Amino acid sequence: MTEKMTTLRDNATIRWIALLLLALAMFCSYIFMDILSPIKDLMLSTRGWDSTAFGTMQGAETFLNVFVFFLIFAGIILDKMGVRFTAILSGAVMLIGGLIKYYAVTEAFAGSGVETWFTNHLNYIPGFQELGVAPFYEGMPASAKVAAIGFMIFGCGVEMAGITVSRGIVKWFKGRETALAMGSEMALARLGVATCMIFSPFFAKLGGNIDVSRSVAFGVVLLCIALMMFIVYFFMDKKLDAQTGEAEEKDDPFKVSDIGKILSSGGFWLVALLCVLYYSAIFPFQKYAVNMLQCNLTLNPGEGFWAGSSVTIIQYIVMLAVAVCSFTSNFSKNKTNKIVLMALAVVALVVYCYMGYMRGTAETIFAVFPLLAVAITPILGNYVDHKGKAASMLMIGSLLLIICHLTFAFILPGFKGSEIGGVVVAYLTILVLGASFSLVPAALWPSVPKLVDEKIIGSAYALIFWIQNIGLWLFPLLIGKVLDNTNQDVIAQMNAGIIDAETAAVSYNYTWPLVMLACLGIAALILGIVLKAVDKKKGLGLEEPNIK
Secondary structure, three states: OOOOOOOHHHOHHHHHHHHHHHHHHHHHHHHHHOOOHHHHHHHHHHHOOOHHHHHHHHHHHHHHHHHOOHHHHHHHHHHHHHHHHHHHHHHHHHHHHHHHHHHHOOOOOOOOHHHHHHHHOOOOOOOHHHHOOOOOOOOOOHHHHHHHHHHHHHHHHHHHHHHHHHHHHHHHHOOOOHHHHHHHHHHHHHHHHHHHHHHHHHHHOHHHOOOHHHHHHHHHHHHHHHHHHHHHHHHHHHHHHHHHOOOOOOOOOOOHHHHHHHHOOHHHHHHHHHHHHHHHOOHHHHHHHHHHHHHHOOOOOOOHHHHOOHHHHHHHHHHHHHHHHHHHHOOOOOHHHHHHHHHHHHHHHHHHHHHHHHHOOHHHHHOOHHHHHHHHHHHHHHHHHHOOOHHHHHHHHHHHHHHHHHHHHHHHHHHOOOHHHHHHHHHHHHHHHHHHHHHHHHHHHHHHHHHOOHHHHHHHHHHHHHHHHHHHHHHHHHHHHHHHHOOHHHHHHHHOOOOOHHHHHOOOOOHHHHHHHHHHHHHHHHHHHHHHHHHHHHOOOOOOOOOO
16 A cells, blocks of 8 residues: 655655755756856966956855844744745755846946946945955955855855755654755756856857856856756645644754853864865865866866767767766666666766866866765765764865865976876876865764763754855965965966966966965864864764764
8 A cells, every 4th residue: 555645745756856955956046156266267368267256256155144144134034934945045046146247247248337336336344354364455356256245145045045944854854854855956066166167268269259158147147047946846735734733843943052062162273273274275276277287287178079069968978978977876686787887987087087187177177076976975975874983074175175276286287298197197186185075074964962962962063154255255365365365477478478368367376376265174183083082082083983
């Protein structure tokens, strides 16, 4: 006999459709988050954004979350208004921010009265300027200022969307495949990074006429789709509540009184600092990674078929094949099917890498970054659930992070001039970095409940996210400043007309920014060692399995 369906979430197909709606919304938002990252060189050559301007704009995404505490307010809104309202609000806020950022990089903005006003204003922000945390500075291009404002608003929406989607998944999958659902949502969202790397330059260079606003327009269209996904989810969720007769499930509110309890926990501080150090070495790096490869690899752009627009679509389909086959292989109970799926994934990955090499573009090379993460995230999560070793995983992940950034800093430049050798080193390092990207989160987030009282776990996560956002604001800005300060010869030659902006954009030496990121990994490794020692001394259970 089949189980009698009583509500929408009792129907597996319906609840997975609800997950798909939420996951697609996050997929679209992740694309917009890095929409300018693979075209940093074009932002210099067409809009005059040097690395400091680019980094300041990229760091603006989390500015309001950090300094106006919007991340905390988002949690309160979710608690008071529920999943449905907050989902629609987050989608609308993301879209408004996206439209402002789009306008900033259009030709309509250039030469307008708005550009003139922003050129002459917002060069000094009282209070923030003295503290050295101002989101604008004198000499910052007006287009970068307005884009930063749009990105701040988008950042509020995307953080709100993130916590709302997590809450929505719990609501629909509580008592069912919650872990699998969350892992699937994360995997799809991470594919947004690869999608952005492939399609942002594609639209910017479409038809042989460079226009960076087309890339942002592509992102804005996806934000419209994200809002539509949230609207459809709104009606599904409302119908579910009508069936259950329950009011919307809400999280425990963030309480100021909880802060003292959380901050007095040494384990909390170790995990929070690990979080900010690790993610600060990953997400800000993503925003510069394509330009770093352009500066360190000898790339020969393909001709004929390899230079056409159709190859972009084909390569993207191959990328999806890698992701789908590798991800689904983790859940195949039939050993033969599992081996076949993994074999197909490996073959598709080799094909994808070959296509990236033949196309000769840095963005298609870096787009391989999330693929290994998609493949092994379920494996690592399952291992922590059943075997434990979370603290050890944090240490291994940090060690891999250090190795990768030092490889980019000192080994990859040595292959400049060796077309094949440089690409091979780049691919291998990026894949290992992707593995590290899975290793740490799989161990980090499940460890928090072991360190903090269950009654204040929501408040603890809110504080960790806020601390994480500090790093995500600071390090894109720092990378840009370090780049400009250590490449003054390149900037001087461009200003003197010795080299043009296009050449200057791919002539930066990235050694010191990468060393800075490697130092973050070293600090994370030290904290991981300390955390493991504390766990052994106090019996926190970090090395024990989640499922007993």
